Amino acid sequence: MTVDRGTRPARRPVPTTRAHEDDLTPAGVDGGHGARPVPEATVARLAVYLRVLTTLLGEGRGTVSSEELAAAAGVNSAKLRKDLSHIGSSGVRGVGYDVSRLTAEVEATLGLTRPHAVALVGVGNLGHALAGYGGFAQRGFPVAALFDVDPALVGTTVDGVEVEHADSIPRVCAERGVTIGVVATPAPAAQQVCDHLVAAGVRSILNFAPTVLVVPAGVEVRKVDLAVEMQVLSFHVARRHGTVPAAGPAATPRQTPREAVSR
Amino acid sequence: MTVDRGTRPARRPVPTTRAHEDDLTPAGVDGGHGARPVPEATVARLAVYLRVLTTLLGEGRGTVSSEELAAAAGVNSAKLRKDLSHIGSSGVRGVGYDVSRLTAEVEATLGLTRPHAVALVGVGNLGHALAGYGGFAQRGFPVAALFDVDPALVGTTVDGVEVEHADSIPRVCAERGVTIGVVATPAPAAQQVCDHLVAAGVRSILNFAPTVLVVPAGVEVRKVDLAVEMQVLSFHVARRHGTVPAAGPAATPRQTPREAVSR
DNA sequence: CCCTGTGAAGCGCTTCACAGCG
DNA sequence: CGCTGTGAAGCGCTTCACAGGG
Missing domain, CATH: 3.40.50.720 (NAD(P)-binding Rossmann-like Domain)
Known part of the structure; x- marks a missing residue:
């Protein structure tokens, strides 16, 4: 649907709220069948799972649980299972996922069945x-x-x-x-x-x-963008040291107190 | 880009809820209470704004509107204004932002006032x-x-x-x-x-x-992670070519909101 | 008018918690 | 029992739309 904001001409639509086009019923719709898009965030993680799976394959592992695969990929298991549910994967309850099969499924989803x-x-x-x-x-x-x-x-x-x-x-x-x-x-x-x-x-x-x-x-x-990455890290360094100065002329009295540790 | 906010320490998989608050932080960006943290997503964009601002400074521009700055940074203006509101910036209504002042404010927020x-x-x-x-x-x-x-x-x-x-x-x-x-x-x-x-x-x-x-x-x-980046692109290539449903040759129904600005 | 700043709504991702199958 | 798959709740970011100052 071609986003193209930026050329938005002052947007003067109908006064009220925009006509809703979604008929999504809150409870049971389930999104219908089939055409369930894989979330963008999931796609990026699939690539990480694939790397772990490749390693497991090389080690001759036959199956792997969501818990183990998730730990190796640095995410929690609920997220992993949800991710895999988006690609229509099928694990075996009580057992886990077949490594070679899951590998193939992830590769297929990522379009890696042929070179680019x-x-x-x-x-x-x-x-x-x-x-x-x-x-x-x-x-x-x-x-x-x-x-x-x-x-x-x-x-x-x-x-x-x-x-x-x-x-x-x-x-x-x-x-x-x-x-x-x-x-x-x-x-x-x-x-x-x-x-x-x-x-x-x-x-x-x-x-x-x-x-x-x-x-x-x-x-x-x-x-x-390397500069962006470095500057984001810089932000966290500064935050940790409590040296985040409140910008502006005496405005913004709130100052990040020390002891602000996270992650 | 591979942002990966929130690298989790990959704690032991404790079955039930964790009783220890030992070291896991409550998943906020801000450890201390009260202080309004700058959203992680905003931090990354500030670095982009800064790059544009630096260019504008070099061109001798005195002020810039949110609309123009946003366009140059590839985001919409509402997002930009919201981002700047998080760092306590002050633009001038009817005019825009003072380029050199805003530059200083962003640099201060990112902790760039001294080298790392x-x-x-x-x-x-x-x-x-x-x-x-x-x-x-x-x-x-x-x-x-x-x-x-x-x-x-x-x-x-x-x-x-x-x-x-x-x-x-x-x-x-x-x-x-x-x-x-x-x-x-x-x-x-x-x-x-x-x-x-x-x-x-x-x-x-x-x-x-x-x-x-x-x-x-x-x-x-x-x-x-270059491999991740390539594989995400591979996914989109495959999706376009119909390996994954939901796309016709002409209209891509679910276009990722990347920059699609006409100029 | 022009623009910024912002409450509120919207949306998507994450997390929880449990039904259910092997 | 162990583990998957998933509805539902939670949370944070994005977008809207407008109040309000210059």
């Missing part, structure tokens, strides 16, 4: 490290193409893949069936690179550049 | 790239120490910082007042490294290793 060709744009400091990161190909995400604009890099190969000029993005991505793009360029170049990837048909993008990427509806962007 | 010494453990592929990533020092997070266990790396310098053996973590971290640790080791080593950091007094950790770190209460862990 990845294009990585920006072979600088970080990009180079990402390209060399074995975890990609190993987990079903072969790096099918590398791009940069630096003439000193174009033509070189990283881990057996040739670096091509960013101008080739449309052609190369189409040729190699790239479905996922990774942006590891400096911030100023990121939006343009993103636009090229989208034009090339890439609908899923992982953004390492410290910029908000604007994309059309239907394109999924996830971002990894 | 960072220790980076694991100077491999990724770790090396992170160490060389200018964004760290530039944004107030000087890399004060580098550690590894590889004899071939120990003794070398990266970006002017000497790589020391991981055994030195406690001493060096204490000496240099490290408050934030970054774990960029292979998965098997991560937990041990984490334990050392915690023992050295580090209370905030950014984890790049694909493992769940178990830490005592009071230690904040954020994780960045």
Whole structure:
């Protein structure tokens, strides 16, 4: 349904509340059958469960309980069971989950039954490290193409893949069936690179550049921002030390008292 | 992005309710009572606002409206205003926010008024790239120490910082007042490294290793897991291609509310 | 008018607690 | 009995809509 807020023109709808379109009866509806969407939060955790399951498989474990799997994944067991219920999994009561079967179910849900060709744009400091990161190909995400604009890099190969000029993005991505793009360029170049990837048909993008990427509806962007991560940690450091200053001119008399420990 | 708020200490699976209040905190962001905590989700966005504000400052902008700032940060304006209300900010009605003042307020809230010494453990592929990533020092997070266990790396310098053996973590971290640790080791080593950091007094950790770190209460862990990010994208690719119900070729009924701004 | 700040409603995720099956 | 699957309650974040100051 294409969100597109931001262009909202002062929203002057009918005076009263918006007509409710949900006929959800509170009690028994159960959401109907089938088309139950997997919550976004669940999807991220499925990937974590999968990692644990892979380890268990390697150890030859046949079954695993929700309690054990949850502990290994760092969540509580109720959440894990709820997550698995979203993918229609079937454990055995009194026993647990069949490891190999659950592994297959999670992989199927995550769309990992076949590889996804990845294009990585920006072979600088970080990009180079990402390209060399074995975890990609190993987990079903072969790096099918590398791009940069630096003439000193174009033509070189990283881990057996040739670096091509960013101008080739449309052609190369189409040729190699790239479905996922990774942006590891400096911030100023990121939006343009993103636009090229989208034009090339890439609908899923992982953004390492410290910029908000604007994309059309239907394109999924996830971002990894090191500065944000560090600053969030900084916030917690400051909070612990009680040094969170109340901003403003003598306003906000409330001050976080010391002894505020959590997590 | 992989936020993972609330890393649970993975306590023993006690069947019934826990009677001990030993160390588990009541799941709030704020330990003390009364003080209105800044929501975790808000903290992450403040970092994004700050980046935009810094740009605006550089352009000499004096004021900015919530609408404009929100658009640049990829959120809607109501959310932005709510976020700013949590830090006790004060805009001017009919005008907007004073850019330099708001910048200072956000920085103060995030605890960026003074630098945070960072220790980076694991100077491999990724770790090396992170160490060389200018964004760290530039944004107030000087890399004060580098550690590894590889004899071939120990003794070398990266970006002017000497790589020391991981055994030195406690001493060096204490000496240099490290408050934030970054774990960029292979998965098997991560937990041990984490334990050392915690023992050295580090209370905030950014984890790049694909493992769940178990830490005592009071230690904040954020994780960045590339495999998880890729697999989440894979899920959306699969969903689009009809492996999972609910999507037609034209209208995606359940589009994740990412930024979909037209400009 | 323009904009901010905010109570209140809405929504989704988390947690609880237990029914129910092996 | 042990353990899964799930209704229902709980909680926090998001969104709405408007009061109110400049």
